Amino acid sequence: MIQNPLYDVCAVGNAIVDVLAPCDPAFLEAQGLTAGSMQLVDANQSAALYDAMAAGVEASGGSAGNTVAGVGAFGGRAAYIGKVADDQLGVVFTHDIRAARVHFETPPLKNGATSGQATGVCMINVTPDGQRTMCTFLGAANQLSADDVDAALIGSSAIVYLEGYLFDPAPARAAFEAAAAAAHAAGRKVAITLSDAFVVHRWRAELLAFIEASADIVLANETELAALFETDDFDAASARLAAMVEIAAVTRGAAGSVVLSGDERVSVAAFPVDKVVDTTGAGDQYAAGFLLGLARGLSLEDAGKLGSLAASEVIAHWGPRPMTSLEALAKQNGLKLRSRHSDVG
Amino acid sequence: MIQNPLYDVCAVGNAIVDVLAPCDPAFLEAQGLTAGSMQLVDANQSAALYDAMAAGVEASGGSAGNTVAGVGAFGGRAAYIGKVADDQLGVVFTHDIRAARVHFETPPLKNGATSGQATGVCMINVTPDGQRTMCTFLGAANQLSADDVDAALIGSSAIVYLEGYLFDPAPARAAFEAAAAAAHAAGRKVAITLSDAFVVHRWRAELLAFIEASADIVLANETELAALFETDDFDAASARLAAMVEIAAVTRGAAGSVVLSGDERVSVAAFPVDKVVDTTGAGDQYAAGFLLGLARGLSLEDAGKLGSLAASEVIAHWGPRPMTSLEALAKQNGLKLRSRHSDVG
Numbered sequence: 001m002i003q004n005p006l007y008d009v010c011a012v013g014n015a016i017v018d019v020l021a022p023c024d025p026a027f028l029e030a031q032g033l034t035a036g037s038m039q040l041v042d043a044n045q046s047a048a049l050y051d052a053m054a055a056g057v058e059a060s061g062g063s064a065g066n067t068v069a070g071v072g073a074f075g076g077r078a079a080y081i082g083k084v085a086d087d088q089l090g091v092v093f094t095h096d097i098r099a100a101r102v103h104f105e106t107p108p109l110k111n112g113a114t115s116g117q118a119t120g121v122c123m124i125n126v127t128p129d130g131q132r133t134m135c136t137f138l139g140a141a142n143q144l145s146a147d148d149v150d151a152a153l154i155g156s157s158a159i160v161y162l163e164g165y166l167f168d169p170a171p172a173r174a175a176f177e178a179a180a181a182a183a184h185a186a187g188r189k190v191a192i193t194l195s196d197a198f199v200v201h202r203w204r205a206e207l208l209a210f211i212e213a214s215a216d217i218v219l220a221n222e223t224e225l226a227a228l229f230e231t232d233d234f235d236a237a238s239a240r241l242a243a244m245v246e247i248a249a250v251t252r253g254a255a256g257s258v259v260l261s262g263d264e265r266v267s268v269a270a271f272p273v274d275k276v277v278d279t280t281g282a283g284d285q286y287a288a289g290f291l292l293g294l295a296r297g298l299s300l301e302d303a304g305k306l307g308s309l310a311a312s313e314v315i316a317h318w319g320p321r322p323m324t325s326l327e328a329l330a331k332q333n334g335l336k337l338r339s340r341h342s343d344v345g
Numbered sequence: 346m347i348q349n350p351l352y353d354v355c356a357v358g359n360a361i362v363d364v365l366a367p368c369d370p371a372f373l374e375a376q377g378l379t380a381g382s383m384q385l386v387d388a389n390q391s392a393a394l395y396d397a398m399a400a401g402v403e404a405s406g407g408s409a410g411n412t413v414a415g416v417g418a419f420g421g422r423a424a425y426i427g428k429v430a431d432d433q434l435g436v437v438f439t440h441d442i443r444a445a446r447v448h449f450e451t452p453p454l455k456n457g458a459t460s461g462q463a464t465g466v467c468m469i470n471v472t473p474d475g476q477r478t479m480c481t482f483l484g485a486a487n488q489l490s491a492d493d494v495d496a497a498l499i500g501s502s503a504i505v506y507l508e509g510y511l512f513d514p515a516p517a518r519a520a521f522e523a524a525a526a527a528a529h530a531a532g533r534k535v536a537i538t539l540s541d542a543f544v545v546h547r548w549r550a551e552l553l554a555f556i557e558a559s560a561d562i563v564l565a566n567e568t569e570l571a572a573l574f575e576t577d578d579f580d581a582a583s584a585r586l587a588a589m590v591e592i593a594a595v596t597r598g599a600a601g602s603v604v605l606s607g608d609e610r611v612s613v614a615a616f617p618v619d620k621v622v623d624t625t626g627a628g629d630q631y632a633a634g635f636l637l638g639l640a641r642g643l644s645l646e647d648a649g650k651l652g653s654l655a656a657s658e659v660i661a662h663w664g665p666r667p668m669t670s671l672e673a674l675a676k677q678n679g680l681k682l683r684s685r686h687s688d689v690g
Contacts, residue, residue, distance in 0.1 A: 019437075021444075022668060022669070050440060051440070053440075053444065054444050055405065055414065055440070055441035055442070055444040055445050055666060056404075056441070056444075057402045057403065057404040057663070057664050058402065058403035058404070058437060059401075059402040059403070060400065069400065087432075087433055088432055088433040088434050088458075088463070088464075089433050092364075092403060095395060095396070095398075095400070096400035096401070097400070099366075099398065099399050099400040099401075100400050113433075118433070119433075277662075317622075317662070317663065318402070318662065318663060318664075318668070319402050319663070321400060323367060323663070324367065
């Protein structure tokens with residue numbers, strides 16, 4: 001069905017630059033933040049939180065952006081659709097995703113800085129156990145619309161990958177629907193990540209409806225899965241998810257992941273990590289390896305292993321994207337990355 | 346002589362945001378860069394190099410800025426004088442240095458972005474052995490002038506710390522001279538770092554003249570020391586430096602450092618590091634510990650140990666500034682940080 005796609009994965013997401021800083025658990029409490037969550041903030045809340053945060057580092061982020069950067073680090077062919085502004089952080093985001101060999105041509109928002117729609121930022125406070133708590137000011141990412149969805153690009157990609165986070169900004173939701181329609185029209189697969197348990201709480205009915213109608217592949221962590229079906233019964237919830245789609249992958253942190261397809265149920269172990277520094281990007285990188293594996297026709301188990309490997313690299317350092325070649329890392333670990341013979345530049 | 350200063354260290358430097366990315370040695374060769382060096386680039390060269398670089402992370406930098414951030418991480422009182430523009434990276438620099446508890450009130454350059462003088466950036470390519478090679482576009486940092494030197498602030502600081510890098514931009518050189526004069530007028534100490542062997546090559550006579558006339562404390566690494574006296578004879582060169590100033594500290598990478606004062610010569614071991622990730626900021630953090638120790642009246646050896654400790658923290662992660670409390674780290678390692686009793690906020 002999927003024939004000679006130019007890209008393995010094309011992602012649609014909130015284009016965001018991360019600001020990562022260490023914090024104490026007491027800081028989260030003082031700021032009224034729920035550990036491990038993502039919440040949206042407006043410009044004033046964003047400025048106040050930034051003032052209170054420790055010194056940190058900036059790194060291009062955005063969940064789906066991280067995923068396609070990971071696909072690129074595996075040597076895969078990836079593309080991205082998302083909105084930055086024409087400002088310094090927009091230049092950083094654009095540089096980084098292209099440097100990761102990802103095709104990215106969504107036009108930036110003009111005069112974003114002066115119109116209060118600068119490039120979006122996610123302030124990530126990381127506790128000493130490596131857990132991240134995120135506050136996102138969407139800015140220009142809020143302006144992604146269906147007009148930005150390049151149907152030809154999506155039609156040339158084996159899998160289109162959509163962030164659950166896109167359910168928050170209304171114009172982006174339209175882009176989300178348009179991307180799924182373009183993919184199916186071209187006979188491609190539609191993958192979605194639930195993104196965050198709070199996103200699932202906010203948009204549960206809409207997400208379920210979208211999954212039923214349009215998703216072929218779903219990625220989730222166990223908290224998001226529990227939120228989607230409002231149950232802590234992991235086996236029951238994962239079985240319900242598997243019944244709705246072709247393939248489902250549920251990550252369980254250090255306990256690895258479970259991949260389901262029809263009656264098949266594969267457990268994949270997590271790769272060992274010496275010290276967890278910052279879990280930012282763990283799920284995104286799992287998605288990178290897993291989706292690349294599916295696009296390349298690997299088995300569920302082999303695809304899951306690529307996901308585990310990519311996640312293990314990113315949690316061992318600060319920042320949401322690989323700092324090393326995942327292609328080389330896969331080779332070192334004897335993992336397959338079957339390459340289709342195509343002449344994509 | 347030094348009585349009740351409000352600050353332990355006030356630094357004057359090029360205010361810079363670092364862009365750090367991994368690279369192969371072959372990349373340096375292809376770009377015509379000398380491994381381990383710092384060179385200045387113009388706007389066009391900067392854009393071309395950035396295009397060619399891998400994806401990376403941004404972090405507030407600037408040699409002296411890194412040092413005062415380190416002083417702050419030790420719980421010391423620090424201040425900074427340097428020039429950013431009124432743009433996103435200027436906001437990042439300002440946030441990070443203040444979040445490190447450093448007093449920073451130099452007014453930003455207005456309309457920097459539109460006048461081609463955006464906040465300065467240093468593109469740092471890091472090879473797998475952790476060595477960094479730097480290309481700096483000074484931008485707004487180029488506009489630091491003697492008018493920015495707050496004589497009262499410098500007069501309230503036990504030590505004023507000056508970057509050799511400031512010898513490159515002409516207006517900054519005037520700021521440098523003004524800062525030294527203000528410090529001595531208030532009976533404070535003047536410290537300088539040679540910064541980089543290429544800076545020493547460019548400004549050797551001027552640096553020697555400045556050290557003779559105005560420096561009480563000099564920091565250098567062994568390559569810079571060799572460049573200053575045009576000899577590879579370490580003992581001879583360090584003796585010559587020691588004869589010119591009150592205190593000299595020469596760092597030797599993994600071999601530790603040598604601190605000299607009059608006839609005294611103290612060798613200080615490097616702190617062991619599991620894996621060197623990125624040497625960016627190693628010298629700057631050594632300076633942080635060492636200068637804080639001197640400002641607090643510690644022995645040369647104890648001051649050197651604080652320097653070694655701070656350097657070991659920063660080379661174990663990406664980025665030029667501490668990602669952890671150096672105060673807590675010093676305590677864990679049984680190192681003294683004698684605190685004067687003062688009520689600075």
